[in-house]
Amino acid sequence: MYEGVVQSLIDELGLLPGVGPKSAQRIAFHILSADPADVRRLAQVLTEIKDKVHFCRICGNVAAEEECRICRDARRDPQVICVVEESKDVVAIEKTREFRGRYHVLGGAISPIEGVGPDDLRIKELMKRLADGEVTEVILATDPNLEGEATATYLARLLKPMGLKVTRLASGLPVGGDLEYADEVTLGRAFEGRRLLDV
Amino acid sequence: MSLYRDEGVVLRTQKLGEADRIITILTRRTGRVRAVAKGVRRTKSKFGGRLEPFSHVDVQFHTGRTLDVVTQVEVLHPYGARLAQDYPRYTTGIAMLETAEKLTVGEKEPSLRQFLLLVGGLRTLVENTHEARLILDAYFLRSLAVAGYAPSLDKCARCGSEHIRGFAIVAGGAVCGACRPAGAATPSAESLALMRSLLRGDWAAADVSQSRHRGECSGLVAAYLQWHLEHGIRSLRHVERESDAPSSVPASFGGNPATHPA
Numbered sequence: 001m002y003e004g005v006v007q008s009l010i011d012e013l014g015l016l017p018g019v020g021p022k023s024a025q026r027i028a029f030h031i032l033s034a035d036p037a038d039v040r041r042l043a044q045v046l047t048e049i050k051d052k053v054h055f056c057r058i059c060g061n062v063a064a065e066e067e068c069r070i071c072r073d074a075r076r077d078p079q080v081i082c083v084v085e086e087s088k089d090v091v092a093i094e095k096t097r098e099f100r101g102r103y104h105v106l107g108g109a110i111s112p113i114e115g116v117g118p119d120d121l122r123i124k125e126l127m128k129r130l131a132d133g134e135v136t137e138v139i140l141a142t143d144p145n146l147e148g149e150a151t152a153t154y155l156a157r158l159l160k161p162m163g164l165k166v167t168r169l170a171s172g173l174p175v176g177g178d179l180e181y182a183d184e185v186t187l188g189r190a191f192e193g194r195r196l197l198d199v
Numbered sequence: 200m201s202l203y204r205d206e207g208v209v210l211r212t213q214k215l216g217e218a219d220r221i222i223t224i225l226t227r228r229t230g231r232v233r234a235v236a237k238g239v240r241r242t243k244s245k246f247g248g249r250l251e252p253f254s255h256v257d258v259q260f261h262t263g264r265t266l267d268v269v270t271q272v273e274v275l276h277p278y279g280a281r282l283a284q285d286y287p288r289y290t291t292g293i294a295m296l297e298t299a300e301k302l303t304v305g306e307k308e309p310s311l312r313q314f315l316l317l318v319g320g321l322r323t324l325v326e327n328t329h330e331a332r333l334i335l336d337a338y339f340l341r342s343l344a345v346a347g348y349a350p351s352l353d354k355c356a357r358c359g360s361e362h363i364r365g366f367a368i369v370a371g372g373a374v375c376g377a378c379r380p381a382g383a384a385t386p387s388a389e390s391l392a393l394m395r396s397l398l399r400g401d402w403a404a405a406d407v408s409q410s411r412h413r414g415e416c417s418g419l420v421a422a423y424l425q426w427h428l429e430h431g432i433r434s435l436r437h438v439e440r441e442s443d444a445p446s447s448v449p450a451s452f453g454g455n456p457a458t459h460p461a
Contacts, residue, residue: 018216110437112290112293112434112438113211113433114433115433117437145248146279149284153284153289157286174243177243183247183248183249183274184274185251185279186247186248188280
């Protein structure tokens with residue numbers, strides 16, 4: 001046990017995800033020996049993140065203003081919406097530079113065992129966005145795990161009667177892997193989603 | 200014993216650290232095991248989609264100090280892939296997994312009958328031969344029976360009289376007029392008959408039951424289960440009946456409710 005504020009800092013850092021007691025102690029002593037200007041900058045950013053960062057009122061992505069950068073960008077295609085679970089997924093898809101439409105962040109996936117049902121996600125907000133008829137395609141990009149698949153199934157059943165084109169991201173073999181190590185479910189999906197080679 | 204191999208059904212997964220998961224699995228010989236699957240969340244993980252809930256797998260563990268570690272997995276039946284395509288059956292299956300976890304109290308205490316019951320229940324659910332809610336109620340009643348909590352349905356749970364006048368959860372099932380405590384339910388004879396059919400596995404009788412008796416039976420079975428478990432089944436409130444497919448307008452917009460509380 002350390003004295004006063006040093007122990008308090010170790011305790012607070014220990015609450016962060018993936019940070020155990022030893023790591024907390026190492027980070028605390030790194031902060032103690034760091035340049036005071038660097039520490040002040042870190043403290044300022046930590047305060048600002050709670051004060052200045054909002055969730056976009058349209059798509060639910062993290063934003064510095066009321067609307068996020070993507071929703072404000074007039075060059076993005078307003079007819080296509082890509083539905084994702086978390087803001088982190090928006091960043092992952094943006095890195096591909098393949099998608100020029102807009103996003104909708106659900107805030108998680110349906111997980112009955114954790115008590116998360118459809119009403120706990122931003123599904124109502126998605127339905128409101130679709131009500132004006134401008135959107136023609138909804139891409140369901142929830143995680144390719146059981147909860148993500150079930151969420152996509154639930155949304156597809158809700159959206160299809162509205163006459164929208166509803167698509168799901170393909171799943172299959174990871175680029176750079178060996179076929180023999182692919183699991184049965186993934187390999188089965190790769191077969192289902194095989195495409196014609198246009199050569 | 201540093202390495203051991205077993206067959207099991209994945210009940211639940213929880214994120215651990217950067218890329219790992221804790222997998223709760225009900226095995227044939229070892230009972231309920233909690234084990235770490237290292238790196239399973241990475242897209243190039245050797246486990247791939249094999250350790251998702253509902254997966255019936257052949258698995259090898261390495262005994263660890265606190266938690267065991269999953270070293271190899273082969274899929275026997277990927278029930279999850281089929282169930283995720285059918286939302287009502289998915290929510291029903293999740294309620295079965297949660298119940299199996301709650302009914303196997305101790306870790307590594309073999310419970311072969313609970314394992315066989317769960318595998319049978321999931322197979323029936325995937326085969327789509329009966330209404331999902333009937334399968335769920337049959338699973339609840341039989342898993343309670345295996346755990347020693349079978350409700351008395353033919354005779355009064357207290358005195359053994361055959362003149363049934365109600366159903367009291369605290370008494371342990373059906374009760375006669377003399378033993379009937381205050382607040383006991385008065386289900387119809389058909390609903391009690393449905394419960395008997397589900398407990399015995401008489402599907403021919405259960406499949407021709409009426410919707411209102413199924414509803415009454417479901418309510419009583421869910422209340423009976425949760426009272427004996429001394430825990431609520433969280434997923435139960437999200438179980439969707441097949442007849443409740445939502446309209447394109449969600450419940451909060453004035454449409455049909457998508458989920459029904461038990």
